Amino acid sequence: MSRGSKLQSLSPVVVTAATLSMWLLPADASAHLVNTGFGPFYDGLYHLLLTPEDLVPVVALALLAGLRGPRFGRWSLFVLTAAWLAGGLWGLRYQTEASLPLLTAVTLLSLGALVAADRALPLPVVAGLGLVLGLLHGYLNGTAMAQAGLGFTGLLGIGCAVFAIVALVAAFVVSLKVPWARIVVRVAGSWIAAVGMLLLGWTFRGGG
Amino acid sequence: MSPQRLDRRLVAAFVTIVLAWPRLAMAHVQGGEAAGFWSGLGHPISGLDHVLAMISVGLWGAQLGAPAVWVLPVTFPMVMAFGGMLGLLGLGLPGVEIGIALSALVLGFMIFREARPPLWVAALVVGVFAVFHGHAHGTELPAGQSGLLYSIGFVVSTGLLHATGIAIGLVYRWSAGKLALRAAGIVVAVAGLAFLWRAIA
Numbered sequence: 001m002s003r004g005s006k007l008q009s010l011s012p013v014v015v016t017a018a019t020l021s022m023w024l025l026p027a028d029a030s031a032h033l034v035n036t037g038f039g040p041f042y043d044g045l046y047h048l049l050l051t052p053e054d055l056v057p058v059v060a061l062a063l064l065a066g067l068r069g070p071r072f073g074r075w076s077l078f079v080l081t082a083a084w085l086a087g088g089l090w091g092l093r094y095q096t097e098a099s100l101p102l103l104t105a106v107t108l109l110s111l112g113a114l115v116a117a118d119r120a121l122p123l124p125v126v127a128g129l130g131l132v133l134g135l136l137h138g139y140l141n142g143t144a145m146a147q148a149g150l151g152f153t154g155l156l157g158i159g160c161a162v163f164a165i166v167a168l169v170a171a172f173v174v175s176l177k178v179p180w181a182r183i184v185v186r187v188a189g190s191w192i193a194a195v196g197m198l199l200l201g202w203t204f205r206g207g208g
Numbered sequence: 209m210s211p212q213r214l215d216r217r218l219v220a221a222f223v224t225i226v227l228a229w230p231r232l233a234m235a236h237v238q239g240g241e242a243a244g245f246w247s248g249l250g251h252p253i254s255g256l257d258h259v260l261a262m263i264s265v266g267l268w269g270a271q272l273g274a275p276a277v278w279v280l281p282v283t284f285p286m287v288m289a290f291g292g293m294l295g296l297l298g299l300g301l302p303g304v305e306i307g308i309a310l311s312a313l314v315l316g317f318m319i320f321r322e323a324r325p326p327l328w329v330a331a332l333v334v335g336v337f338a339v340f341h342g343h344a345h346g347t348e349l350p351a352g353q354s355g356l357l358y359s360i361g362f363v364v365s366t367g368l369l370h371a372t373g374i375a376i377g378l379v380y381r382w383s384a385g386k387l388a389l390r391a392a393g394i395v396v397a398v399a400g401l402a403f404l405w406r407a408i409a
Contacts, residue, residue: 052356104356116282183278190282191367194289195359201296202355 040150044157047141048165053104054137054158055165060111060192061130062166063185066173067118068126073170075123076130081163083134084141088155091142101203103136108196115189118182134162244354248361251345252369257308257403258341260396262366264315265334266373267389270380271319276327277377280334281370285363287335291342292362307340309403316397320390 048054058080065076111129114121138158145154173185252258262284269280294301301307314333317323325333345362376392379385 052360056360116286187278187282187367190286191363194285194363195356197286197289198292198296198359198362199356201293202359205296205298 040145040153041157041160043148043150044145044154045161046157047144047154048158048161054141056192056195057104057107057111057133057137058162058165059169060108060115060189061126061133062169063115063173063189063192064111064121064129065126065166066170066176067115067182067185068121068123070174072123072126073166073174075127076170077163077166079127080130080134080166081159083131084138084162085134085155085159087135087138088142088145088158089152090135091139091144092146092152092155093142095143095146100136100140102200103140105196105199105203107133107137108192108199110196112189112191112193112196116186116193118186118189244357245361247350247353248358248363249365251358251362252365256399257312258344259369260399261308261311261315261337261341262369263373263376264312264319264393264396266370266375267319267377267392268315268330268334268373269370270374270377271322271389272324272327272330276330277374279327279331281367281374283331283335284338284370285366287338288342288345288366289359289363291339292345292359293342294339295343295345301340301343304340304344305407306404307337308344309400309407311337311340311400312403313397313400316393316395316400319393320397321393322386322390 048058061076061080062073065072111133114129138155141158142155145151145158148154176182176185252262265280265284269277272280291301314337318333350358377389380389
């Protein structure tokens with residue numbers, strides 16, 4: 001057998017084995033704070049995506065705004081992102097060691113309940129919720145970014161992630177026309193509220 | 209060397225490399241993050257009594273139709289979470305196991321009878337039993353894991369069990385399906401009776 005034909009006969013098995021081997025190789029498991037290797041912007045972006053304490057409230061507000069319509073969605077999109085960045089700048093400037101575990105629980109419980117109830121809330125209320133949510137969570141994120149040395153660039157990554165998530169989720173909910181789809185969103189809201197209630201118990205017990 | 213022999217050696221070499229590859233686990237500030245989610249996801253399906261009750265909520269909702277088909281599965285997780293919170297706060301609830309057993313018995317009976325009480329009564333029945341299920345879960349939460357991720361997994365798993373019940377309950381539109389659901393109700397009620405016997409004995 002010539003060398004060329006020998007290599008050809010090897011290739012299917014070897015390539016399959018090599019591919020499977022590469023897939024099966026264990027990957028690095030890194031977490032808070034995320035180190036993507038792409039710099040502080042992407043570290044900040046992934047920080048939000050991998051931190052349920054921040055991610056779930058953002059999704060909850062986007063669901064709430066989406067249920068109320070495109071105008072609410074647009075306001076929430078810009079108010080939440082701007083407030084998050086403003087709170088983050090505040091956190092970068094005035095750092096604290098304090099954490100607010102109760103904040104996440106109360107946020108999830110209240111926003112989830114509002115989504116589940118699907119009541120017609122006025123625009124200032126929804127925008128105000130976005131403002132408070134953004135300032136408080138942004139402040140904690142800003143503090144975390146400063147302590148991790150990611151600075152404003154990391155915060156900017158978080159802001160972009162907030163913007164993208166609200167835009168995608170709210171637009172998706174706005175596009176839902178059939179009644180049962182709205183019910184699914186409300187059920188999701190009840191799940192978020194239930195998680196908030198359990199987290200409240202964890203917070204008071206001191207184990208969460 | 210023959211190609212087949214070379215193949216085997218190369219494959220063996222790859223397998224050896226994979227098995228011997230060092231597993232990198234970078235230090236985690238908050239321990240038990242992922243474990244918390246999987247524990248929460250697995251907890252509601254770890255006991256047959258919980259599984260039967262939660263699927264029964266979906267089955268009964270499917271029998272009752274709208275709006276009960278979504279009101280009951282919304283009521284159960286929220287009230288269950290309240291029960292879980294009571295458990296986490298250390299507030300005692302007597303007869304938790306009896307309450308859980310009764311939930312399977314009563315819900316199974318409701319499905320068997322195709323009971324159609326007013327919506328608020330159905331929600332009340334489901335809600336009362338949900339407190340017991342939540343309290344049991346709340347006091348059984350493993351220590352040292354992320355409370356938030358555990359809670360997310362726990363609620364999602366519960367919701368999916370309800371959704372399973374609703375999906376099974378779709379057979380209610382056929383006459384044979386109605387009979388099958390009533391038979392399922394008998395099975396759940398009998399299982400509830402067995403749980404009750406175990407809880408009291």
